[in-house]
Amino acid sequence: MSTVATWPSAAETWLDQRGKGAWIAAMIAGFIFFWPVGLGLLAYMIWSKRMFTPCKSRARRAHHAFKSSGNSAFDAYKADTLRRLEEEQDSFQDFLKRLRDAKDKAEFDQFMEDRSRHADATHPQGA
Numbered sequence: 001m002s003t004v005a006t007w008p009s010a011a012e013t014w015l016d017q018r019g020k021g022a023w024i025a026a027m028i029a030g031f032i033f034f035w036p037v038g039l040g041l042l043a044y045m046i047w048s049k050r051m052f053t054p055c056k057s058r059a060r061r062a063h064h065a066f067k068s069s070g071n072s073a074f075d076a077y078k079a080d081t082l083r084r085l086e087e088e089q090d091s092f093q094d095f096l097k098r099l100r101d102a103k104d105k106a107e108f109d110q111f112m113e114d115r116s117r118h119a120d121a122t123h124p125q126g127a
Contacts, residue, residue: 023050
């Protein structure tokens with residue numbers, strides 16, 4: 001009985017290790033050989049959000065970046081480089097936010113100026 005309970009879990013792990021393409025291939029094969037299996041896999045992929053999440057292999061690569069190499073000097077260099085890159089990314093994100101804010105302000109100022117000009121044209125002050 002425990003073999004039956006672990007079989008779906010083992011299949012899920014096997015497909016997860018191979019990525020989203022393996023899930024899609026299994027779903028298509030399910031539709032070809034017995035359509036309810038394909039439909040069930042599609043429903044499971046949507047319900048578990050496997051259709052909408054990034055590939056797990058990318059997450060494994062990111063996890064690998066933090067794994068120790070066994071050489072403390074290299075690990076210190078890698079940690080420092082990753083920290084510096086994260087700081088640069090944060091600085092760039094801040095720059096982009098300031099750029100968007102400045103653009104929004106310029107567009108709003110232009111809107112207010114156009115609105116004021118339109119109000120002055122429709123309601124002359126001397127009349």
